[in-house]
Amino acid sequence: MSWQKELDELALRKQLAEKMGGPEKVERHRGMGRLPVRERIERLVDPGSFREVGALTGSGEYDEHGTLVDLTPSNFLTGRARVDGRPIVIAADDFTVRGGANDGAVGDKLLASECMARDLRLPLIRLVDGTGGGGSVKNIETKGYSLLPKLRMWPAMAQNLATVPVVSLALGSVAGLGAARVATSHYSVMVKNTSQLFIAGPPVVARIGQVLDKNELGGSNIHVRNGVVDDEVASEEQGFERARRFLSYLPRSVYDTAPRAEAIPPASSDFTWLRSVIPSESRQVYKMRPIVESLVDEGSFMEIGSKWGRSLIVGLARINGWPIALFASDPYYYGGAWDKQASEKFIRMLDIAEVFHLPVINLVDVPGFQIGLSAEKEGAMRYGVRALTAVAQSTVPWCTFIIRKAFGVAAGGHQSDGRFNFRYAWPSAQWGSLPIEGGLEVAYKREIESADDPAAKRAEIEERVHGLTSPFRSAEAFVIEDIVDPIESRSLLEEFVDVVAPLRGTGPRGFGFRP
Structure with a gap:
């Protein structure tokens, strides 16, 4: 008995699925500066490695x-592939079919992609371009009823954040559940000008009197500055490269x-410039990123x-090839003081380090939490203590x-006091409950005001107290373990990663990643 008829139908169904929304819609999609979904997958993963799951899903027409x-194929593709030789799961929207809205069992496939990543313990890359399963108004007429919002995939999505690396790329106008999927990631990217992210798009927002175009409402320039999305790229190809690198x-x-x-x-190998990189005037700024780049493996x-x-500067890097999570203050912004956003950013990066067992390197220049009325109004202290609690809960x-x-x-959170950590100070270090300049007016108010020359008295007290704030005085009392020549910093980091490499644990932490 031959099964040729069935094999021919199988080939036909695969051929029809690969046409996506049809030539006209695919070309229109390209005209908007966006790649078709199958081409996106080809450019992201290792050549020939994509094995699709559910390729036959869609809505068939019969005589x-x-x-x-x-066959109108499902507008959601999923499957397994390899990136740089390592297995991953792909979940990708096809905007050329119904604008990425719920169609062709997309909801079931979306859940399947999340479960596949979770249960196979594979990294998940989402290519989001549409609502991603939330349905559309037209879908109500098609089905004859409206759907009660149910996030069947959310438990799996939350479990994935605690189990596997999750990367999301917003590659078009993403709204509702699609937008939520982008934000529910360890790392997310938007493409400048061609991708937007909204809770609700311009037509819906216009009903509340706000007439805005897509970029004005939800462009990358908005979301890379509010922390909803991590990074902005100039093209989809750059987004794919960022995903692979992460x-x-x-x-x-x-x-x-x-x-x-x-x-x-x-x-x-010449680190002598580090001896003079920190200005002697405490209010003078300097560039932290060159210091970071000089200490880690080149280009890492x-x-x-x-x-x-x-x-706050955060990211991933390598020391002697070992991956680490890195934090560094940036005195160009608020002098390095932490505001609400810096605290949130700190927690997100520390959660990545904790979930995936990465050692932490922290370069500290923190004058405290941001002060003033705006800081009080935005609740900087609430977010700050959340960050400090994350440090106390840290185990890496x-x-x-x-x-x-x-x-x-804020500076008290430079590491957890509940366990042993490596800690060094440069000779330029200075510390205390608050800066001398800010505390003198309170601590010596009466003495300064009663002096014949208050300004001279204040200068006298400041010079006297400054003499006691030398880090060497603190080292005598074992307040700081070691004060080091800055040129030793790289070799000390190499020792750190080599010593702790065998300690890198595995398994889930007590609680997961907080998006």
Whole structure:
């Protein structure tokens, strides 16, 4: 018995599925500067590695004899592939079919993609371009009833955040559930000008009197500055490269350890410039990123979220090939003080380190929490104590360098006091409950005001107290374990990663990632 008829039908169904929304809609999609979904997958993953799951899903059209004549494929593709030789799960919307709205069992496939990543313990990459399963108004007429919102996939999505790396790329106008899927990630990217993200799009928002175009309402310039999305790229290809790079620092799942890459020396072996990089005037700013780049393996620093929470620099890097999570203050913004956004950014990055068992390196120049009326109104203290609590709950190894300032409650979170950590100070370091300049007026108010020359008295007291704030005085009392020549910093980091490499644990943490 031959099954050729069935094999021919199988080939036909696959052929019809690959046409996506049809030539006209595919070309219209290209005209908007966006790649068709299957081409996106081809450019993201290793050549020939994509194995689709549910390729035959869709809505078939049949003649009077029950013979298939056409098929509108599902607008959601999923399957397994490889990225840089490592297995991953792909979940991708097809905007050319019903604008990515609920159609062709997309909801079931979406849930299947999340479960596949969770149960196979594989990283998940979402290519989001539409509502991603939330349905459309037209769908009400098609079905004859409206759907009660149910997030059947959300438990699996939450479990994935605690189990496998999740990357989401917003590649078009994403709204509702599609927007939520982008934000529910360890790392997310938008494409400048061609992708937007909304709770509800311009036609709906116009009903409340706000007439805005798509970029005005939800362009990348908005969401990379408010922290909803981590990064902005100029093209889809750049987004694919960012996704691949992010995954290269992380393990397949929490049950594995992150792979060690080739050990690449720093860009230069001459660190003498670090001795003079910190200005002697405490209010003078300097650039932290060159310091970061000089200490890690050359070209290995991947900054995340550079346009929000800007008083804090965070990202992933490598020391001797070992992946690490990195925090560094940026004195160019609020002098390095933490505001609401910086605290949120700190928690997100620390959660990634905790979930995937990455050691932490922290370069500190923190004058405290941001002060003033705006800080009080936005609840900076509430978000700040959440960040400090995350530090106290941290279990991964820490290595901290006090580069300059470490003042107040915010600086107290430079590492957890409940366990042993590596900690060093540069000679430029200064610390205390609050800066001397700000505390003198309170502590010596009566003495200063009663003096014949208050300004001279204040200067006299300041000079006297400053003499007692030398980090060497603190080292005598073991307040700081070691004060080091800045040129030693790289070798100390190499020792740190080598010592803690065998301690990198596996398995889930007590609680998951907080998006």
